[in-house]
Amino acid sequence: MRFLNIFLCAAIISVSSMSSAATLISTDNSLPMIGDSTSGIISLDKEHRVGQAWARTLRGSVPLLNDPIAYSYLYDLLWQLTAHSQLQDKRLELIVLDNPTLNAFAVPGGIVGIHGGLLLSAENEDELASVIAHELAHLSQRHFAAQLEESRRNRPFTLATMLASILIASADTQAGVAAITSSIAAQQSSRLAFSRQNEQEADRIGMQNLVAAGVDPNAMPRMFSRMQRAQRFQGARPPEFLLTHPVTESRIADSLNRAAQLPIPSDVKPSLYFDLTRTRLSVHFANNPQKVLNYYQTEAEASQTPLDYYGLAVASIRLNQFKQAQSALSKLPASWKQHLFVKLTEAELQIAAEAWLTATKQLEQLANIYPGHYAVELLLAKAYMGAEQPNKAIQVLNKLKLDYPTDINIWYLLSEALGQAGKTNAVHQARVEYFLLTGQIDKALQQITFATREPDLSSSDIARLKQLEIDTKRVREEMKMDL
Template sequence: MRLIHFILCAAMLSGSPLSGADNNLPVIADTTSSIISLEKEHRVGQAWARTLRGSAPLLNDPITYSYLNDLLWQLTAHSQLQDKRLDLIVLDNPTLNAFAVPGGIVGIHGGLLLSAEKEDELASVIAHELAHLSQRHFAAQLEESRRNRPFTMAAMLASILIAAADSQAGMAAITTSIAAQQSSSLAFSRLNEQEADRIGMQNLAEADIDPNAMPRMFSRMQQSQRFQGSRPPEFLLTHPVTESRIADSLNRASQLPTPSTSRTSLDFDLTRTRMVVHFSSNPQKALNHYRSATKSTQQPLDYYGLAVAAIRMNQFKLAENALKKLPASWRQHLFVKLTEAELQLAAEAWLTASKQLEELNSLFPDHYAVEQLLAKAYMGAEQPDKAISILNRLKKDYPTDTNAWYLLSEALGQAGKAVAVHQARVEYFLLTGQIDKALQQIIYAHRESGLTSSDKARLIQLEIDTKRVRDEMKMDF
């Protein structure tokens, strides 16, 4: 089971890719490059991510995605990653889990925000996973496994994929594909865990985040496990927390510098509240909870929760009144202003929403959540050309974002640009691993009348790209 943990850990983390050096060359002092290059890890990770996007529900919340993406890159700046091409995937799953697949795929369940009570605790989980990636523990584990017996990475990644969508089925698949490991493999895994803890806490300190957040998060996980029954969360299956591990992390944290002031984050508090409402199985119950809380405590965060819950229940006047109760400083916060725009979008006040978001776009240019919501506002206002312009810019910064490609295909359809609709749909289907649907869209596009020579050349290239992706998704080593 420890081998499972390594692959999952070295297999746990979308955002804008960064250019890097030629990753085909072996890394100096990095013996794992002779086993699998960074470039091949990247190709394998991207192929795996396509299947994940098509198999597990993605969280469609631009504000939450933007927050997690910013936090990820803040931590990446203080990591030892040599290949900084990262791709964040946020899953619409209420469970405590996160994972980083070799090749820079960072996966975070929305439920992780429910488990962490402070931003530094959330950051500690991400820092730990980035450490697994930077130290290339996956490649090292691959080498160790090959010494003992034949190993198929495709089978392992397939098992991880199943676990992301269905934990019980995934663990059954993993148990079937990997037999019990020798004691040497178990020790090898524990060493990697200790290294990821150590480097993760060091990177937290360098990012001016309290390294004590990691043992604090471990303790919180251990405590929650006692109330989980016979089966703990997936994260704890792959990241076992013991008293000795907590003690070791506390000892390491005590040797690292801590921030002079306690870290507070309104971004985190607002995002976490959004997830509390989002994952509530009974929207009316969530609304009642925050309505009651605002009467008894009158805390700003409860008013924000009430506003988000009211929008979800289409009680727009209640949401508007709740937002007005927020302190003036809160109402200037970007996430609150975006929530005000979400209210207008939900009420189909397209022109009002467009105006609000245009102002935000001038203040926060190229912001992911602002552009996503502005594109929706333009589409609602039947201004598809403006939406297309926004989305074309967005997809350049976030080329693997399925929401951007989906919205772009809808806006192009609204604008009557049939060939471009097919092309955008091909890109969307490729990102979600739906190769047959992508090829079918290419066929449909070829049937459109009035194709230019440029259109035909683009379709030919798309077909070549689609077949290449199909081959990469079958790749194994």
């Protein structure tokens, strides 16, 4: 898949430049943390800068999921699990890819990536949480720094070979499998053990953190078994997650044994947030929108279950069948109608139908109840723009960007709202920020040039543009240095 190719290209570039990075690391003035030997290899601050530079490339190279409801759900779940992790540096960033495959990854510096398809592969929230907890454990145990130290002791650094083989596999299954087999055979047993040790440690710590977060630890072996079955159904082409996180019978058995020794929280219950989000993504990733609408229509008529009616509403909105969407939402139980995600879906319906005043009224009420909520505020800004109230949208987005400073959807909408309000100079500055976050440095510099040509610039405007130019050139050097 194109998404995985770009992800692995970035990883391969960073791995292949370890020798030059090692020189840079040795000149880092950050002191190692007491009791943390990996900080002497690469500091937490250095990891963060590497991660941010890599994230800029990712954001500008792959489609990101543009579903504020799904994003807010995953964001909240990530932070719920983070609260029970051993992360020393909690500067996390969630990136959700518009990709239907089963995959998740963690990158040094607190970057957590999730493919939308991961929710389609998990049967419940506990299974989804088990994957996220595993990735957080990789970050908290700083396995990147540990791999770097291992590479210094055992040359060559064969992780680069493995990543290159996986990249081949994503484009050519047979050649890729042969390359992976060859690279594994060439590896020293000590290095294979080191890799297995990282995975086992992430499994062990992830499961402990699941229990602390009130999640059933048995979700992890269940998810492993599901992944293994998915691999069997797909033949020689395994899910992307299994290319970097191999699941074996022994690993499943080990995770089952570990789960048996851990307590099961007494109050584990199904998550409606998960069910609603998963249903949204099943509609989003459907290749044939009409077919998925017909499916939910048939299911809703046969079972009359709320989730099928919700799926019918989402599918109807996608095909602009607004009356049918409203009818489906009206058939939900009263308790469901009070759920935040259902209320947001109703607001989405009003926005899609261009009922701007109704949408703004609904979302303003939700904003009073859920101040600062990502999906509520983002949809409210869209509604204000549709209602030709750009200044209100700007006010909402300026507040939202303080909590989500690297969210490209916010910066894109902000530049559009500023343009609608006729604030040309501010448009250029917002676009600069957008281009910086997506690694498009030349376009950022071009926007700065355009801004300097605007008439009636104040001294503060000129100073701000000069600072933006300095920041942009610094980002360019950081991206060259780290990637």
